[in-house]
Amino acid sequence: MKALLHQLWNEWEIRLLVLFSFTLQVFLFFAGSFRRRNTNTVVRLSIWFAYLGADFVAIYALGFLSRQPADSTTSSSREKTHHQLAFFWAPFLLVHLGGQDTITAFAIEDNNLWLRHLLNLIAHVALASYVFWKSTGGWHNLEVLVPGIFLFVSGIIRYGERTWALKCGSLKNTEGLLVAEAKDQTQPAGVGLNRDDDACYMGVVRFALRSAPVVRNFFAGCNLVQFMATNVDQMCMFGEVGGRQLLLKIEMDMMYDDTYSKAMVLRKRAGIILRCISQVSFVVAFVLFLVLLGNKKKFSTADIAVTYVLFIGGFLVEVCATALVVMSPWTWGWLEARKYRKLARVSWFLLSKKLGRLEKRMSWPNSMGQYSIVSYMGLELSWLSRRVTWLVRKMASMVGAGKERLLWISNLMDSKCIEIDREILESVALCVDGLHSELSDGSSRQWPNLRPVLTKMQSLSMADFGLVLVFTHALTEVHLRSTYYEEKKKTAAGPDDDTQEEDASSSLVGMCRKLSNYMLYLLVSHPEMLPVTGSVDTTLEFFVRKVIEYEDGGGKVDIMRGTRKLLEDQIGLHAVQPSKETLEEIRDFWLRLLLYAAGKSRGDTHAARLAGGGELLTFAWLLMAHLEIGDSWLRRIELGDTAGGDMRPELAYVFPGASFGHA
Structure with a gap:
């Protein structure tokens, strides 16, 4: 046999x-x-x-x-x-x-x-x-x-x-390839944007074909002074947000291919x-x-x-x-x-x-990662993550390695992906339009509800953009966990107007948390896409040490209570009053941080992430590049002087007193 x-x-x-x-x-x-x-x-x-x-x-x-x-x-x-x-x-x-x-x-x-x-x-x-x-x-x-x-x-x-x-x-x-393509007879020469069909698929495809060499240069990080195949006026012809979304999807699809x-x-x-x-x-x-x-x-x-x-x-x-x-x-x-x-x-x-x-379908991007600081601090670890963390700590102590940084375990076990809804994409597109308007007329965004907090955060002299993300993420998480919002969830539905207002607040809470978790996910999983300096481990450990210093409850450490005390003492969290307007400002502030990170990011990092389904940051970056905003063009974000403090000027424009202009 x-x-x-x-x-x-x-x-x-x-x-x-x-x-x-x-x-x-x-x-x-x-x-x-x-x-x-x-x-x-x-x-x-x-x-x-x-x-x-x-x-x-x-x-x-x-x-x-x-x-x-x-x-x-x-x-x-x-x-x-x-x-x-x-x-x-x-x-x-x-x-x-x-x-x-x-x-x-x-x-x-x-x-x-x-x-x-x-x-x-x-x-x-x-x-x-x-x-x-x-x-x-x-x-x-x-x-x-x-x-x-x-x-x-x-x-x-x-x-x-x-x-x-x-x-x-x-x-x-x-x-070299762009020069070769310009001479290649198989390229669609003469295909331009027709104002009569700009609202239909054909106009969008024609525009995408014409802008393809420039888009490739966006991703390659080349100097784009010589490649003016698209301009802001043509891009603005796609007046509806849906038309721009389709254009960017086609361009990213072609770039992936x-x-x-x-x-x-x-x-x-x-x-x-x-x-x-x-x-x-x-x-x-x-x-x-x-x-x-x-x-x-x-x-x-x-x-x-x-x-x-x-x-x-x-x-x-x-x-x-x-x-x-x-x-x-x-x-x-x-x-x-x-x-x-x-x-x-x-x-x-x-x-x-x-x-x-x-x-x-939401092909580009189709999902956004989510990671929360509470997972890193061990408050909401999954069962598997807790067991793996315990095992690794035991093995580290047996070999004499001491306390190990276990961020990669928490990131692997507790990061997740959620589908991007149209509301988030539309909010990003509208925020880019607002930024473009501010660049044109020299106005600046005002933060009536968050101004006290942002002013104190500005005076913290945080030289690391990653630390700004961590503090803002903690602020968002603590604020959304406040008694006010928890009671709003339990409140029974009243009249129709109250129900609509409650639904709007619930949608804002969800969007704020999604954007906050997404930016922290990028910091933990893809820091190369963000303008951060230093180690992410060091940044998170510094924040946790600060939290523990402010927690004096004796016995078992209450991390969330220590986080609240830290934020109240350092940035005046108690001055932020829960309201729909505050939620809107928190959402807009996260969008501004996202646009800043997009404008400072490198094109090759976005090209690399196309193979993984794309990133929301890539969507914002490409839209900004089309409007000639960011480091891909000579027309860049000029960061104005702050109202005071030792804040790095690169972060100034998202804080009170900052302004925009042309470089």
Whole structure:
């Protein structure tokens, strides 16, 4: 029995490896674009394992074939021919190593390693050629050799496309690529914004196509003085917030495709020609395989079935990939610019369906992270987080490491993602409009209810933006946990007017908490996106030590009571009166902090987060960049003098007495 199983495994091992490689490619094709709007950890880990495992399985299969002798050691001619047909799958493995159109890079760092992939291309092509030529016995086995040559052409082109796409996706190559795209005849030259259709999908897509080079420079962090393809007047033509949201979604969708897929390669003249050669070669190889393989009885039925699966499955994947190319905005722009009306209508029909789904769902960004300071202080840790924290502390004490910083455990266990509702996006867009108006007329935001608190916070001489976020987050959490709001929740519904007012206050409470938790989540999980200095651990530990100093209850430490005392003593929390107007100011203050962080952030950090579903901060940053606000343009936020204190001027504009102007 053991010998039988061993023989069965030896016979099916290469078949299973090749089929598994193909299965991973199919999974990556459909899941590659799905990850842009999914933040589920299980899904993302599955895609990550498939992305890494696909190359490993294909390379292992090539290595397995290279170890086999050129002619079988058995006396059965059937096993010899079976062995030769298995070697015919070597070119298919090159096609698999070429990856799928929907995912070439899992993370933005993969694009910077395109030279390594180029070396891998040369090595793997050489290995596959050696294996295939040795197994077919040179020119003596034409029934396998001839279709195999066409398969090699297709595989080499597909592998080369992947390497080329990685090079194009690297933000380091942006400047040269923009010049090349300007000269490339396949680009939608002459596609501009038409004032007659600016309210419909077509006007938005045209504007997005025209602004694509500038948007790529936004993300690359280049100097944008030379790239004035968009301007504020055109951007303001999308008067409704919904129109701007759709525009930004399209632009981020296109940027994702350019960075993490083969989209940029497949809209170049050379890329289109090579793809057509690859597809034709694949079809010719299949036809020749059917014609030249006349005596199918000398090959194993299982091997022939596996070969058919590879051919037919690969062809169906190519059909789906072609459909994705047809529904691309670039394809429609190219056809429209060259007056191919019928083809343009087909492309627009598919594209409009895609845009309709894009407008309805919150794809960019689709979620926002949430993390609270109470989790870090151990007040609302999950059961699993408490157990893991206890275990790590025990292990640290056993090895003599002392008290360990366990922020990463709390972040891993207690951070969560929630869907972004339209109210939050609209609030961000309206806040950007307000900031643009203040830049134009020189006015400044007033804070009648929060002014005493902000003035004292300004005098704290907090040199770290992260500490400002932590203090403001604690202020928000303590204020929202006040007796006033708890009683409002328990109050029975009264007249209709009172009910509407209560619903509005409840919505404001929810928005304030979401924005507060989101900014702390960015500080803990993605500090590279914020203008912070120093360690996040140090900032949080400093705040907790201050809280403990103000808690003198003896026995068990009441963290929330100590937090309230700290805030009342340091920033005058008692001066903040609970009301709807106060909630509106807390919401607006968080929005101002978000816009400040967005204006100071780097484009490459936003490009990296596109692979994770995008960030609300990216939405604000891109909208500000379109209006020429922030560090991406020479027109920047000029921070005015404060009313007093030692506050860093970079934080001045969100506090009382600050003003805006042009740099």
